[in-house]
Amino acid sequence: MYVAVKGGEAAIANAHRLLADRRRGDRSVPALRLDQIVEQLALGVDRVMSEGSLYDRELAALAVVQARGDMIEAIFLVRAYRTTLPRFGYTNPVDTGAMRLERRVSATYKDLPGGQVLGPTFDYTHRLLDPELAAGAEVETPAQRPVEPEAMPRVSAILAHEGLIEADGEMPLDHVPGDITREPLEFPMARDIRLQALSRGDEGFLLALGYSTQRGYARNHPFVGEIRIGEVELELDVPELPFAVPLGSIRVTECQMVNQFKGSAKAPPQFTRGYGLVFGQSERKAMAMALCDRALRASELGEDVVAAAQDEEFVISHSDNVQATGFVEHLKLPHYVDFQAELGLVRRMRAEYEARENPGKSEEKREAAE
Amino acid sequence: MTDIATYNFAYLDEQTKRMIRRAILKGIAIPGYQVPFASREMPMPYGWGTGGVQVTASIIGPDDVLKVIDQGADDTTNAVSIRAFFKKVANVAVTTETAKATIIQTRHRIPEHPLNADQVLVFQVPIPEPLRFLEPRETETRKMHALEEYGLMHVKLYEDIARHGRIATTYAYPVKVEGRYVMDPSPTPKFDNPKMHRSPALQLFGAGREKRIYAVPPFTDVVSLDFEDHPFEVQTFDQPCALCGAGNVYLDEVILDDHGGHMFVCSDTDHCEKRRADGHHGHLAPETHLALEAKEPAE
Numbered sequence: 001m002y003v004a005v006k007g008g009e010a011a012i013a014n015a016h017r018l019l020a021d022r023r024r025g026d027r028s029v030p031a032l033r034l035d036q037i038v039e040q041l042a043l044g045v046d047r048v049m050s051e052g053s054l055y056d057r058e059l060a061a062l063a064v065v066q067a068r069g070d071m072i073e074a075i076f077l078v079r080a081y082r083t084t085l086p087r088f089g090y091t092n093p094v095d096t097g098a099m100r101l102e103r104r105v106s107a108t109y110k111d112l113p114g115g116q117v118l119g120p121t122f123d124y125t126h127r128l129l130d131p132e133l134a135a136g137a138e139v140e141t142p143a144q145r146p147v148e149p150e151a152m153p154r155v156s157a158i159l160a161h162e163g164l165i166e167a168d169g170e171m172p173l174d175h176v177p178g179d180i181t182r183e184p185l186e187f188p189m190a191r192d193i194r195l196q197a198l199s200r201g202d203e204g205f206l207l208a209l210g211y212s213t214q215r216g217y218a219r220n221h222p223f224v225g226e227i228r229i230g231e232v233e234l235e236l237d238v239p240e241l242p243f244a245v246p247l248g249s250i251r252v253t254e255c256q257m258v259n260q261f262k263g264s265a266k267a268p269p270q271f272t273r274g275y276g277l278v279f280g281q282s283e284r285k286a287m288a289m290a291l292c293d294r295a296l297r298a299s300e301l302g303e304d305v306v307a308a309a310q311d312e313e314f315v316i317s318h319s320d321n322v323q324a325t326g327f328v329e330h331l332k333l334p335h336y337v338d339f340q341a342e343l344g345l346v347r348r349m350r351a352e353y354e355a356r357e358n359p360g361k362s363e364e365k366r367e368a369a370e
Numbered sequence: 371m372t373d374i375a376t377y378n379f380a381y382l383d384e385q386t387k388r389m390i391r392r393a394i395l396k397g398i399a400i401p402g403y404q405v406p407f408a409s410r411e412m413p414m415p416y417g418w419g420t421g422g423v424q425v426t427a428s429i430i431g432p433d434d435v436l437k438v439i440d441q442g443a444d445d446t447t448n449a450v451s452i453r454a455f456f457k458k459v460a461n462v463a464v465t466t467e468t469a470k471a472t473i474i475q476t477r478h479r480i481p482e483h484p485l486n487a488d489q490v491l492v493f494q495v496p497i498p499e500p501l502r503f504l505e506p507r508e509t510e511t512r513k514m515h516a517l518e519e520y521g522l523m524h525v526k527l528y529e530d531i532a533r534h535g536r537i538a539t540t541y542a543y544p545v546k547v548e549g550r551y552v553m554d555p556s557p558t559p560k561f562d563n564p565k566m567h568r569s570p571a572l573q574l575f576g577a578g579r580e581k582r583i584y585a586v587p588p589f590t591d592v593v594s595l596d597f598e599d600h601p602f603e604v605q606t607f608d609q610p611c612a613l614c615g616a617g618n619v620y621l622d623e624v625i626l627d628d629h630g631g632h633m634f635v636c637s638d639t640d641h642c643e644k645r646r647a648d649g650h651h652g653h654l655a656p657e658t659h660l661a662l663e664a665k666e667p668a669e
Contacts, residue, residue: 008450076415083411084377184406184581187509313507323416323579327496330417333448337441337478337637340623341540341559344605349534 023068037061046251046280047071051321052078053181053200055250055279072202076322083181090177091234092244096254096277097154099230103281106155107224108258114152119229120281155226156256156273165258165271187313191297194316198292199278201319203285209309210291218295218307221260222274229253229281253278257290264302272301380427380460386410390428390583394574397585402547403515404498409581419452419477420578422494426475429490429574430456435463437471442479442620442637449477466640478541480562482619482641485571487588493556495577498584500544500554520552523595531600540605545592552595553584561604561620566592611636614645615652 024031038045038061048060052075060078067073103119106112118124159165169191178193185197198206213220231251235244255276263269274294276286295309308314318324378384386408393407412420430436436456440449444466452475453464465471468483475492485491497503501511504522514520523544530538537543543560547553555563556575566573566586573586586592596602610617612633619641621634633654636642 008445008447009454012447012451012454076411079411080413084381084383086383182408184408186406187507313509317508322411326416326418326420327579328417329415330496333418333477334441334446335478335557336622337559337620338541338557340621340637341561341605343623345538345540349538352535 023066032065034058034061034065037064043281044069044071046282047203047285048074048078050279050282050285051075051200051202052082054078054082072321072325076325079322087182089236089238090179091236091247094232094234094252096228096232096252097152097157099228099232099252099254100249101152101228101230103229104152104226105224106226108155108226109158112155112158121283152228154228154256156258159225159258159271163270166267166273185316187316188299189312189316191293191300194296194312195275195277195289195293197316197319198276198289201289201292201316202321202324203282203288205319205321205324206288206292207284209295209315210288212307213291213295213309218298218310220272220274220291220294222291222294223258223260224287225256225258225273227253227255227283227286229283251280253280253282253286255283255286255290257287257294259294261301266300266302272297377459379432380430380456381413382410382424382427387428390424393583394425394428394585397574397583398572398587400551401587401590402545402551402553402584404577404582404584406581407583409578412578414451414455416579417496418448419475419494421576421580421583422475422477422492422578423452423455423576424578425492425574425576425583426456426473427460429492430460430462430473432460432462434472435465435470437465437468437474437640438476439474439479439481439638439640440477441622442481443639445639467644468638468640478557478559479620479637480558480565482616482636482638483644484565485569487570489571491569491571491573493558493573493575495554495556495575495580495582497542498554498575498577498580498582500542500552515551518550520546523552527595527597531597537596537600537602543602544595546595547586548591549593553586553592555592559605559620560594560602563592563594563602564604568592607634609634610652611642611645612652612654614642614650616641616645616650 038057041061041064044064045057045060048063048071049055049057052060052063054060059081060074063074063077064071066077101117101119103121104114104117106116156165156168160167171192178190178196180193180196185193189197212218214222229251231249233249234247236247237244253276257274257276259272259274261267261270261272272294274290274292274297276289276293278285278289292309292315295307296312296315298305298310303310305311380387382390390407393405396405397403409421410424412423414420414423426436436453437444438449438453438456440446443449444453456462457464468474468481468485472488473490473492474481474485475494477494480491499508499511501514501523504526505511505514514522527537527539530536539560541559542554542557543563545553545555545563545566555566568589568591569586570588572588575584577583594602605620607617607621611619611621613635616636620637622637624633624635626632
């Protein structure tokens with residue numbers, strides 16, 4: 001009996017209704033409020049802002065709850081909204097040296113101006129599930145030393161005094177930073193474009209690639225020069241005004257990876273750098289980004305490109321999880337026209353094969369096959 | 371946050387549409403050439419036709435009549451979804467009738483009914499690069515197109531013949547456009563390739579994730595690659611459509627039971643319905659089939 005695939009519209013509407021029901025879950029359990037997500041699932045919200053490329057905690061929280069906690073779906077929701085926003089300007093470069101720090105650690109120096117500040121880190125927690133948390137126990141107020149009155153210099157600036165580390169690098173004066181959301185990607189790409197792509201790249205993908213460099217696939221001897229997390233000011237130049245207008249501040253995580261470099265035909269022996277910068281608090285992402293950034297500088301530094309993490313086209317073309325999930329998941333859309341074409345071909349080739357192997361039965365096989 | 375629900379006509383802002391129209395015009399000027407464009411995130415996932423949707427959104431006007439098909443059918447879920455999207459964001463008239471549409475967005479098929487010069491066919495394209503599976507690097511494939519270096523493709527087709535006795539590509543069969551660019555016709559079965567050749571309709575191709583637009587202007591040569599001794603040929607079916615009796619159309623195989631029972635019916639649902647309305651019928655004709663009473667136009 002042939003049942004036509006009709007009623008798509010009703011099926012879709014009903015599926016969405018069921019989805020909304022499942023998303024809400026048991027109605028006797030109070031619905032999540034956005035402020036609860038913003039406050040208590042803050043790192044998840046940060047990831048959605050970072051890979052969604054939109055700094056808005058409330059929208060990210062809405063996306064998380066709308067996506068039922070599926071992070072990539074939440075990132076996608078934020079991206080699809082972000083792309084509709086008008087662009088009214090580009091802020092001045094942020095000065096991470098002037099960051100109001102909540103955390104700052106260096107693995108290359110025991111002590112340094114400004115000191116090491118652990119901040120809110122999981123690092124030395126024992127990963128023991130906490131039944132008291134489930135019971136809703138009160139939490140102590142934190143003890144923090146007063147914020148340093150002076151900005152803490154970046155470790156890269158400290159090393160730079162000896163000339164042993166490469167400088168920040170220079171762009172031509174007329175270089176206008178690219179915008180991957182407004183221009184199609186082209187390979188090879190300038191580092192500003194590449195860093196943009198890495199910053200919104202999938203945390204898991206970059207983590208795995210960064211890890212691969214540590215295990216010998218393009219090893220680049222990294223040290224964490226510095227990780228800092230805190231608030232930076234955003235300023236915008238407005239043509240009508242003689243000064244930059246402060247827009248507010250955003251929380252970012254910056255990682256400066258310092259990498260040993262023996263020198264090449266193109267550059268003297270020195271420490272080189274990989275850079276990571278992401279919205280919110282995400283050390284894992286910033287560190288992985290810095291490892292990948294350094295690996296992707298292979299050609300620039302005259303190193304052999306031998307591993308996946310060094311291959312710009314490979315890394316950047318596959319780092320976007322919204323694109324990746326779309327193309328992987330589109331395989332569930334109907335493909336029966338193409339499958340029919342392949343089926344016809346395989347049947348014919350199979351019939352020919354049978355005819356060769358089994359000349360006597362070929363006629364009846366062919367009948368059956370076609 | 372509460373007043374975010376207003377969108378421009380056809381969803382995209384006018385600046386974006388202008389950018390996409392420029393890419394389309396460039397594509398028309400260089401038939402078969404893949405024009406990079408700053409593809410936007412769309413409110414449906416990559417892989418669901420975001421390239422085609424962006425092209426349609428950029429060319430559609432309030433007077434247009436839109437038809438959307440997926441696998442040749444107007445009623446597959448994604449076709450329904452895209453049609454509903456444009457009804458919502460552009461409030462345009464929609465149709466399932468090929469002849470009445472001014473814009474037809476398609477995935478994997480070209481309608482059986484011949485198109486005319488007032489129509490635009492918009493293809494959804496997953497991988498726009500015909501050389502991609504031979505050479506994964508964009509930097510290389512762009513060079514190959516620039517130098518018109520298509521030897522690799524011919525070698526691939528030759529190796530198919532050497533191994534299988536025939537060219538083993540059944541869909542997304544590569545074509546040469548206006549004697550210059552080798553182009554991916556999108557994953558339509560090769561059955562549809564001849565329909566692209568000198569079509570009076572403008573054919574536009576959008577690949578959202580890969581950020582490419584290309585075009586075949588009306589009355590342009592589109593030639594499927596082949597060899598003199600192994601000329602290109604399309605799929606043939608041994609039986610006509612079981613419902614409308616049409617021959618020389620692309621058929622879907624419908625499984626009837628779990629004992630190998632199957633029937634072949636038109637992939638182009640509009641074509642099939644038209645023929646049946648005109649009194650044609652196949653060997654499993656509607657009179658005996660209750661299920662077909664459910665076959666009403668989707669709109």
